[in-house]
Amino acid sequence: MTKIILISSPKGGSGKSVITRHLLVAAAQQGKKVIGIDFDRQGTIDKWGRRRSALRLKMPDFIDIPVVAAQLQDWRAGLGRSSGYDIAIIDTPPSVEDHMSAITGLAQAANIVIVPSACTQDDVDSVAPWIEVLRQSTNNSAVVLNRANRRTNSFARVRGRLIKVADVAPVEIPQxxxxxxxxxxxxxxxxxxKSRGQEPFEELWAFVDRKINQ
Known part of the structure; x- marks a missing residue:
């Protein structure tokens, strides 16, 4: 069975696409057969996948990461594109309120929902209600703090508030x-x-991989 990882946040600029593509590469480097499914009309992950395919024509040593675009109006058909893969990582648009039925359907089908959040009060205000919706759809979701700086007071304050309403991943993505x-x-x-910044994404994948195989 394909393991489904849904990346979803109601707030734009939270880091969904950054986390999606890094998890795709991390899983593939571990030997998983992966596919990215882009439900966002902006097509950020789809465009990234096309650029990667073009680069691999010249430099095939880079690992293959297939990505397909799909429509939220027909999310079941889009999800069906994951058949035959070990891992499917799904990127979604930020306006969850406009696509509530489709995204909650995807959440119910997913093995885990990852909710990226920056360390601001605005993000807490946006994420907390979405976490409550997810509680009714899945019992396996986690907030991932993005652009985090542990040395700031705002980091500790935001993390503390999110811990009260959600499972927060033990790994943060720094700025x-x-x-x-x-x-x-x-x-x-x-x-x-040895690229700077690799470790947090490798650790995040290890966390997600463990959660979906519990």
């Missing part, structure tokens, strides 16, 4: 200035040997 640079070629930080 990384160059995290978006490799995506222009269809790559991630994990595609480069």
């Amino acid at each position: 990384l200035e160059d995290v978006h640079v490799p995506s222009g070629q269809g790559l991630t930080l994990l595609d480069f040997t």
Whole structure:
């Protein structure tokens, strides 16, 4: 059976696409047969996958990561594209209120829902109600703090508030200035040997992999 990992947050700019592509590469590097499914009309992951495919024509040593675009109006058909794969990682649009039925359907079908959140009060205000909705759809969801700085008071305050309403992953993604640079070629930080910032994404994949195989 394909393991389904849904990346969903009601707030734009939370880091869904960054986490999606890094988890795809981390899983593939572990030997999993993976596919990305992009339900976001902006097509960020789909475009990233196309750039990666084009790059692999010249540099085939980069691991293959197939990505397909799908429509939320027909989410079951989109989810069906994952058949035959070990892992499917799904990126979704931020406006969950406009697609509540489809995204809750995907959440019910998923093995885990990852909810990225930046360390701001605005993000807490947005994420907390969505976590409550997810409680009614799945018993396996986790908030991942993105662009986190443990040395700030805001980090501790936001993390504490989220812990009261959600399971918070033990791994945070720090603020990384160059995290978006490799995506222009269809790559991630994990595609480069000893790239700065690899460890948090490797640790996040280890956490997710353990959760979906419990």
